[in-house]
Amino acid sequence: MKAIIMAGGEGSRLRPLTCDLPKPMVPVMNIPIMEHIINLLKKHGITEIGVTLMYLPQKIKDYFGNGSHFGVNIQYFTEDVPLGTAGSVKNAGDFLDETFIVISGDSLTDMDITKAIEFHREKKSKATIVLTRVDVPLEYGVVITDKNGTITGFLEKPSWGEVFSDTVNTGTYILEPEIMDYLEQGKKTDFSQDLFPLLLEKKEPMFGYVMSGYWCDIGDLQAYLQAHYDVLDGKVKINTTLTEVKKGIWVGSGSIIDSHATLNAPCVIGDNCRIGSGAVIDSYSVLGSNNVVEDESTIKRSVLWNGNYIEYGSEIRGAILCNKINLKHYARIFENAVVGDNCVINERAIIKPNIRIWPQKTVDPLAIVDRNIIWGSKHSKTIFGENGLSGIINVDISPEFATRLGAAYGSIFKKGSKVIVSSTTSNSARMFKHAFISGMLSVGVEVFNMSSLLTPISRHAISFLAVEGGIHIKLSDDNPNKLRVDFMDAKGASISRVMERKIENAFFREDFKRCSGEEISRLNNITDFKNYYVRSILNEIDTDAIRNSSPKVCIVSPSDFVISIVVPMLTDIGCKVASFSSSNLNEIDTIVDKIKTNDANFAAFIDSNGETLVLVDKNGKIVKDDLFLSLTSLISFKSNPGSKVVVPITAPSIIETMAEKYNGKVVRTKTSPQAVMEQMLNNNLFKNKENMDQFLLNFDALAGLIKILEFLCVKNTTLSDILKEIPDFYVSKKKIFCPWELKGRVMRTLITEKDSEKVELLDGVKFIMENGWALVLPDADLPLCRIYSEGESPSVADMISEKYLEKIKRIINS
Numbered sequence: 047m048k049a050i051i052m053a054g055g056e057g058s059r060l061r062p063l064t065c066d067l068p069k070p071m072v073p074v075m076n077i078p079i080m081e082h083i084i085n086l087l088k089k090h091g092i093t094e095i096g097v098t099l100m101y102l103p104q105k106i107k108d109y110f111g112n113g114s115h116f117g118v119n120i121q122y123f124t125e126d127v128p129l130g131t132a133g134s135v136k137n138a139g140d141f142l143d144e145t146f147i148v149i150s151g152d153s154l155t156d157m158d159i160t161k162a163i164e165f166h167r168e169k170k171s172k173a174t175i176v177l178t179r180v181d182v183p184l185e186y187g188v189v190i191t192d193k194n195g196t197i198t199g200f201l202e203k204p205s206w207g208e209v210f211s212d213t214v215n216t217g218t219y220i221l222e223p224e225i226m227d228y229l230e231q232g233k234k235t236d237f238s239q240d241l242f243p244l245l246l247e248k249k250e251p252m253f254g255y256v257m258s259g260y261w262c263d264i265g266d267l268q269a270y271l272q273a274h275y276d277v278l279d280g281k282v283k284i285n286t287t288l289t290e291v292k293k294g295i296w297v298g299s300g301s302i303i304d305s306h307a308t309l310n311a312p313c314v315i316g317d318n319c320r321i322g323s324g325a326v327i328d329s330y331s332v333l334g335s336n337n338v339v340e341d342e343s344t345i346k347r348s349v350l351w352n353g354n355y356i357e358y359g360s361e362i363r364g365a366i367l368c369n370k371i372n373l374k375h376y377a378r379i380f381e382n383a384v385v386g387d388n389c390v391i392n393e394r395a396i397i398k399p400n401i402r403i404w405p406q407k408t409v410d411p412l413a414i415v416d417r418n419i420i421w422g423s424k425h426s427k428t429i430f431g432e433n434g435l436s437g438i439i440n441v442d443i444s445p446e447f448a449t450r451l452g453a454a455y456g457s458i459f460k461k462g463s464k465v466i467v468s469s470t471t472s473n474s475a476r477m478f479k480h481a482f483i484s485g486m487l488s489v490g491v492e493v494f495n496m497s498s499l500l501t502p503i504s505r506h507a508i509s510f511l512a513v514e515g516g517i518h519i520k521l522s523d524d525n526p527n528k529l530r531v532d533f534m535d536a537k538g539a540s541i542s543r544v545m546e547r548k549i550e551n552a553f554f555r556e557d558f559k560r561c562s563g564e565e566i567s568r569l570n571n572i573t574d575f576k577n578y579y580v581r582s583i584l585n586e587i588d589t590d591a592i593r594n595s596s597p598k599v600c601i602v603s604p605s606d607f608v609i610s611i612v613v614p615m616l617t618d619i620g621c622k623v624a625s626f627s628s629s630n631l632n633e634i635d636t637i638v639d640k641i642k643t644n645d646a647n648f649a650a651f652i653d654s655n656g657e658t659l660v661l662v663d664k665n666g667k668i669v670k671d672d673l674f675l676s677l678t679s680l681i682s683f684k685s686n687p688g689s690k691v692v693v694p695i696t697a698p699s700i701i702e703t704m705a706e707k708y709n710g711k712v713v714r715t716k717t718s719p720q721a722v723m724e725q726m727l728n729n730n731l732f733k734n735k736e737n738m739d740q741f742l743l744n745f746d747a748l749a750g751l752i753k754i755l756e757f758l759c760v761k762n763t764t765l766s767d768i769l770k771e772i773p774d775f776y777v778s779k780k781k782i783f784c785p786w787e788l789k790g791r792v793m794r795t796l797i798t799e800k801d802s803e804k805v806e807l808l809d810g811v812k813f814i815m816e817n818g819w820a821l822v823l824p825d826a827d828l829p830l831c832r833i834y835s836e837g838e839s840p841s842v843a844d845m846i847s848e849k850y851l852e853k854i855k856r857i858i859n860s
Contacts (some may be wrong), residue, residue: 047163048144049092050135053080053151054100054125058555059266059303062386062404063368068102070151071109072270074314075277075284076298076334078109080151085285087149090159093118096144097151097402098134102127108684127203130218130236136229143223148237150217152805154273155261156283157218162255166220169195170254173225173245173648176218178261181787185265186214187238188790191254193798197246199807202238207716207809210797212790213254216261265382267366269456275330288314301552316352348379368405378486379422404596418556429553430546431827433719435531439474443529445481452485453560454553455533458545459514461490461561466516468496470655471607474748477517478529483518483569487558492567494680496575498606500656502746502759504578505538510578515541539723573792580615583742583749587756595618595759600640600649600749604629609651612748621755622646631660631668637667647758648765652747659747661754663766672698676772678743678750681757683708690742692725694718695809696821697776716809719745719824777836778843782854785832789824792831795857796850813850820846822854 057069064072067670070080080097085206087095088343099106103124113120114637123138128263145166166174175197177189189198190211194623201210214826215238229235245252260282262273276282278294288296294311300318303309307321314332321327322341331345335354341347344362353370356362360373364381372390379397381383386405391397393411399654402418409415429451437443459465467483469475479495486493494516504518515538522528533541533549553560556617569788599621603609609625616623624644628636628651637649641664651660661669661677669677679691679701693701697714705712715721726741742749758765784792796811803813810823810832825832833850837843 048094048096048146049087050096050098050138050142050146050148051080051083051087051151051432052102052134052148053097053106054128054134055150055152056101056370057152060264060270061555062225062384062402063267063270063366065386065405067101068099068105069264071105072152072264072479073334074264074270075286075314075332076288077284077286078621079154080106080110080118080283080616082154082469083149083151084110084118086148086156086159090118092147092159095119096121096138098123098125098137100128100134104737109652114613128234129232130234130240131232132229132237132241135237135449135574136226136235137525139231142226145220147223148219148221150218150263153217153261153263153282154277154282155216155218155254155257157257157259157261161418162218162257162489163220165195165253169253171220171251172222172250173252174218174220174241175242175252175254176216177213177254177256179212179256180214181211181212181788181790183214183790188217189213189254195253195255197242197252197254200242200246201239206789206826207718209499210807210811211399211794213256213698213794216257217263218256221775227380231854256574266729267382271347271349271364271366271382274332274341275347278314278330278332287478288316304341316741322358344837352827358745374411382409429550430543434529434533434540436528437525438525439478441531443478443531445477448478448481449485449488450556451549451553452482453489453558454485454556455482455517455547456486456489456491457552457557457559458548459491461559461565462492462493462567463491464492464511465509466496466504466513467519468499468507468516469519470500470521471498472521475521475529478519478531482519484667487566488561489570492570494570494572497571497573498607499576499750500611501532502656502742502748503576504532505534505746505817506579506582507572507575508534508538509535510575510582510714523653523655537727539727540720542720555729580611583752584615584619584691587619587752587762589619592755592757595622595762597623597755597759598622598644598646600644600646601625601629602604602631602636602649603651603652603654605654605656608654608656608748611656612751615748615752616755619752628653632785633668634662634666634668637662637665650747650751655745657745659750661765663764667766667767667769669769672696672775672777673769673772675744676701676704676775677754677769679712679739680704680768680772681743681754682740683710684761685739685757692722694722695806695812698777698836700775703773721809751790775836776838776840776843777834778840778847780835780847781825781830781834781853782833784829784854786823786829786856788858789831792854792857793822793824796853799853815846820850822850 051071055069057064071078083247089728097124112121125134188201188211191197205404206510264270264273288298291297295309296314298317301315303321304323306323308326310329313327316333317331321339324342325339328345328346330347331554332653333350336353337350339356343356345362347364348362350367351369354367355372357375359376361378365379365383367385368387370388371385374393376394377391378536381399383397383401385403390408390410395413396408399415401415407419428680452704467479469479469679483493501518516534520530520533522530535541535668547860599610613625614624630653641649649662675697682689682691683704688709692713694717695714703710715725743753810821812821821834823832833847835847837846
């Protein structure tokens, strides 16, 4: 048996640890991660090892040589250009002439490789993926297997709606050499995204082996610290040459520890260290070789590499120090801070939590460092939620935050790219907008300042001006102290999760493409775009049909700005309009009275951002949510027989019934608005009329209202009459508390314990029965699972949702 260690990783999320060091060379318990992997392979009798290299390859070659010093034989295979995980292994060529194991050189594990190999041979597998179970699988590749271990599906870094299991890919594979014949030499390919799905399609025998030992993907700084804590807790078995001088205290050779120093277990002190009088090396601290800790200094839950000098009275709390760092007297470093090689932290300086300092930097005396000194990665939570970005004004979202976010957003574009930035009339939204624009300009992006607009008008401006993207800042409907920021792509749709992650990476790494003064682009101020928007919408409709019918409409909105746009637009095309301001759609009696008083055909409620349209007919029937979606679908089918409509997976099944009647087609997507938009806008927003109409009906309340009026006038019908054509449907929407760490288990158990129901895994898990369906969807922002159901009657819909509520309760409590 041979092994391939994948050691080409750059480890950008571990910076500054990896500024001058490849990720596999980062030490855990004073030994490079890759050395732990080599020791594990040797323990299981595997000594013929190939190593794939890419980033700083000479550092690995210089340390390991030909492997003889470690009792193994090593051959190196260096990539000139990135080849991906599978492509790099293919690059090993003739070395792969027998069954071999592929293992990551930057994860820590004590898995039983022998048992995994036995499983592989027993199953006569062509490819076996070693799996492990994790509480929160969002950052891993989820692998779905049946009871026999046969792999049935993959999903790379899922959202909560895609979490169908808690078994994830460890990056360790046992492969037969003929599998590599599927790969093209020199072509960039990935195991998870390319090779394994292809093997699944070709029906090659492929199995998942769930390991029982320890595994940690050291992908970020918090995981790096946790790996040390886990070793000290005995959760993982590794080799060490240190001597346990006292239970839980390991000390290397040549180290001198003053009799008045305090060592609290568990802790590690490497070779040739000196610990002064009154110094405290507290629990869960790991010191490398040649460190000096002077009198009265304290180190708690921290990792120090080699050659550091910690002067009198300094404090280190839950931090990481690389090599040859000098902390002067009374310097203090706090939780999750990281200091790179050869830095000097002067007297009484304070490094605040979560700060990253890149190599060879000096911090002045008495300085308080609360920002990264050099741009790079930073371990923190994500800034985007399920529905974009939001936060409390001047708490979560400050001008400083806005400027950094603008620079991060601009950095994903090429210099000279053009974007639009707009906001509502709110002063706080304008404040954020101007700070955001400054960040954009600082990285060389040309900005169109669109002044005060609504979200749909901003979407329209992106297409009209042919820019690369844009943002719109608005107040939250449910909290006047909360801002929401909509990011839009070149089509005017909400950006994808992939794009969100790019922005987050640039934001947290502060990896901004700063430009010189001469490269700063112009700021273009456009103040009257809403007039272009109105003309563009009216040019696409049959205004004569509306003028001839002269419909009467009541407009209700909490926003005077919305009313100031809608009322003149409707009046210009012959509508008779009554309007009043209200933020409470529950005042249905008042709205019906307004309809009757003005002899109106119906009332239209438009939210303050111009995105959500709710209709109320003469009888007080409220048309919103699923009913509104059914109405817009029916309008699409009747206006364009044979057309396609896009709806989320939670939409009622009567939409398919209507599609069949009009020879139409229904395409279902994930539940998020961005997923629906993306599917609708496969073509540019204003190049395909069918797509445009459906988009406007569902995501632009102003244009959607015009399109509905046009339809009613052209067909010479009323809202009440068209609603009668929609079949009755019965849906139920419920939610249940579910801890984050149990969501993966809940989804996996629901799938494996299903009865005769048909299962769909588009978004969450949808169970289809004869009398209805249920969808279980983990919430992306809250510790909840949401249950949607539809039945042939209200009682059946409730019964189905209660069934899955009880199942989830049982799984959580088991």
